[in-house]
Amino acid sequence: EDQVTQSPEALRLQEGESSSLNCSYTVSGLRGLFWYRQDPGKGPEFLFTLYSAGEEKEKERLKATLTKKESFLHITAPKPEDSATYLCAVRTALDYKLSFGAGTTVTVRA
């Protein structure tokens, strides 16, 4: 059974204090790893898709990387507006399903 584990559960940062979020996964035949951002009371917003080990993608202060067993979401010099819950999900080659982790809630204080 596919498993996705995100750590830490919560992360409190000072503005400008860079950090990383972890998403470890156990799947058979990874077809894609997805990162989403979710603000309180809203639906998940798509950020990145990574397909193979060694791949990296960037968007503003966010950078996602992928290895064979885990993905990292690096937040560089975060601002208060980066405060959100970040969700990781994986899709296998077998079917359409996305398996989600429980998320990491990031709070950035000014």
Added chain:
Amino acid sequence: NAGVTQTPKFQVLKTGQSMTLQCAQDMNHNSMYWYRQDPGMGLRLIYYSASEGTTDKGEVPNGYNVSRLNKREFSLRLESAAPSQTSVYFCASSGHNQETQYFGPGTRLLVL
């Protein structure tokens, strides 16, 4: 282009009542999904529709039914609501390759 829309935004039901959650997308996507999100847990798939006229069970289908009304609309029905169905429900859709899923704003359901 509104993306994925959901109605209602919030609903309170009594145990045993029924209701239908509505979802529509204007991105011409073939596939649509219903998830529930509970505190401390990841999004869990309830039902899925690969294309108009087809539906499949996901991880937690018990107590729910779905209808893919047309390409744009996918509804979720609770026939006899239970307190365990208190949750936030999200609808999502994806394009022909079923890759990236785009989510609606959610429906918050409280069953008393």
